[in-house]
Amino acid sequence: AAATLGGLGDDDGGPCIRLVVDETLGDDAAAVGRIGGEAFRVSVSESGIEVRGATPAGVYRGATVLRQLRDPEGAATPIPAGVWEGAPAYAWRGAMLDVARHFRTVEEVRRLIDLLADHRLNVLHLHLTDDQGWRFEVPGFPRLTEVGARRAATQRGHGPLATVEPGIHEGFYTTAELRDLVRYAADRFVTLVPEVELPGHVQAALAAYPELGNTDVGDPVDSPWERFGVNPRTLAPTEASLVFGRAAIDALCDVFDSEWIGIGGDEVPVTEWEQSAAAATRMQELGLASAHDVQPWFTAHFVAHVRARGRTALAWDEVLEGDVPDGVRILAWRGPVAMRAALSRGIEVVACPDLEVYLDYPQSESAEEPIRVGPPLTIERAYTLRVEDGAVGGQANVWSEHLPTRDRVDFAMFPRLAAIAERLWEGGEPAPYADFGRRLSTHLRRLRAAGVRYRPLDGPAPDQRRPGVPGKPLTIEAREHIVAGLVARLLERSHNASAEYRN
Structure with a gap:
């Protein structure tokens, strides 16, 4: 027809x-x-x-x-x-923008939606909350944006030489603004997928409502975190925390029409739950054997609530270390191990392996690259992205700890995102880079005409460098070793499950 x-x-x-x-x-x-x-x-x-x-x-x-x-x-x-x-190989072809660490205005998000559509990408995943900021309104919890959306200082640089510099950073999206962004994206056939971080990466929320934390451990916090990294603060395993999490999920479901609602789940330390007497009592009441069982308990409750709203929960691959309820789609950032673990359990999975798609990583080994965080991720390596058979697609992740301006986001994303977009459209085994490289010069003209401050192929322009701002260079081999340690519990669980199946 x-x-x-x-x-x-x-x-x-x-x-x-x-x-x-x-x-x-x-x-x-x-x-x-x-x-x-x-x-x-x-x-x-x-x-x-x-x-x-x-x-x-x-x-x-x-x-x-x-x-x-x-x-x-x-x-x-x-x-x-x-x-x-x-026609595309995958239904999920996206990019994640972290607006929690550094807020991006509505106009800047609209511009990014246009750029994604120009690259035939169809998902913009908005990372709306983290330790450093809370960026959306939740009815009944006004202090989330009154307190949680504003910090008085921000870490400068990365690694042991990093400092903290005073300066207000603030911002959040009103409900009306988010609804407008959803409509704007839909007109361009881009789906906005929201994410709230639960039960870790929550210092901004705990600054607003400290009673939701493990109050018998450590000093209370009164502002979002000014530093970056893995924060030990977590929600306490209480009914009040569940009420809060459900309210945040409801707020997202009421605004976003996406089938998927992100509930976080990555980098959740068990430190506070192990040290808290109140948490120990609560775990005993719930029949939880150890602090490692607390996150799966939270996950089960929040997934159930997302399902009750007729949606699918989107979670980072750390949740695979426990039982994963039905109705979850996984973001696999810890490489093939996480991807294959999800697929082996019949769980829908989106590929976002850090070594190929983390666009905050430096684009070469040169000392001229600004604030080197992680191993080098060249455009040639980005073009090697291969999505495991059976996955629903993939996305690039743009973490914004060291991307405080629109131009810095442009620099990190382009032109590497063009390579990733082509791989997500074509699928299968990567073709030789040479053909893409030959066509890239024309595409750089398009980006330039669109006002995109991309990184030149021969290295950062002088005004794109940040001399004197410390970084922490890392080799690919060193990062692979770190990721191997991060997935050790997941591998152990997979091996145990395989042994039980054979028996």
């Missing part, structure tokens, strides 16, 4: 650009294992231009391709004749 959406007429009144929904394109794409709903075909001839899509989303993807056939600087040059068609 085909339906004409409309067209743009030439001077004689005849259609020169036709937009057509043609469901058969989707059937053909699905038959070869592609995502049919975004299939498109662009035909250019002397008689006119036709953009066909299996759905309106497919038409939009085709129109994006058509725009990219023009001269990047907008010069009046002919569009080449020919046929361009395609």
Whole structure:
């Protein structure tokens, strides 16, 4: 079935650009294992231009391709004749933006949505809360934005030489602003996926409501964390914490129409639960054998609440170290071990391995790279991204500890995101980089015309360097060793499960 959406007429009144929904394109794409709903075909001839899509989303993807056939600087040059068609390998092709560590304005988020759509990506995952800031309103908990959205100082640099510099950093999105962003993204066939961090990475929330924490351990906090890293603060395993978490989830469900609601779950230390007498009493009441059982208890409750709202919970792969309830999609950041653990248990999984897609990592080994955090992630390495068979897709993660401005976000994301976007569209084994590299020069012209302050291929421009700001260089091999330690409990659980299955 085909339906004409409309067209743009030439001077004689005849259609020169036709937009057509043609469901058969989707059937053909699905038959070869592609995502049919975004299939498109662009035909250019002397008689006119036709953009066909299996759905309106497919038409939009085709129109994006058509725009990219023009001269990047907008010069009046002919569009080449020919046929361009395609369909994506994965339904989830995204990027995560951390707006908790450094807040980005509504206008900047809109701009990023446009850039994702230009790269035929279809998910923007917003990391809305963390130790350093709380960025959305929750009815009944006004202090989350009154106290939790504002800090008085911020860490400068990374590693043992890092300092803390005074200076107010603040911001949050009103409910109306978030609803507007959801609509704006939907018009471009991008889904906004929200995330609230539970039960760790919660100092901003505990600054607002300290009674939700393990109050018999350590001193109370009265402001979001000014430093970066893994914070020992966690929610106490109480009914009040569950009420709070459910309220935050409800607030997200009421604003976002995404099927997926992020509930965090990464880097949750058990330190406070091990030291707290109140937590020990509560664990005994709940029948929990150790502090390591507390996070799975939280996860089960929050997943159940997300499901009660008709949605799917999105969680980081640390939750695989316990029992994972039905109705969870996993973000696998700890490489193939986490990916395969989720797939072996029949759990939907999104690939975001840090060594290929963590765009806060430096883009070379050069000392000119600003604030080196983690191992080098070159654009060539980003293009090696391979999503495990059976996964629903992948995404790049943009952690913003050391990305305090829009230009710094641009620098970190582009052009590496273009490489990742192509890999998520094409799927399968990576092709040789040379062909992508040959086409990249034209794409850099597009980025430049769009005002994107990307990193030049030959290294940071002078004003993109941050001399004197300390970093902590790391080799790929050293990072692989660290990740191996991080997944040790997960491997142990997988081995034990396999032994039980064989017995």
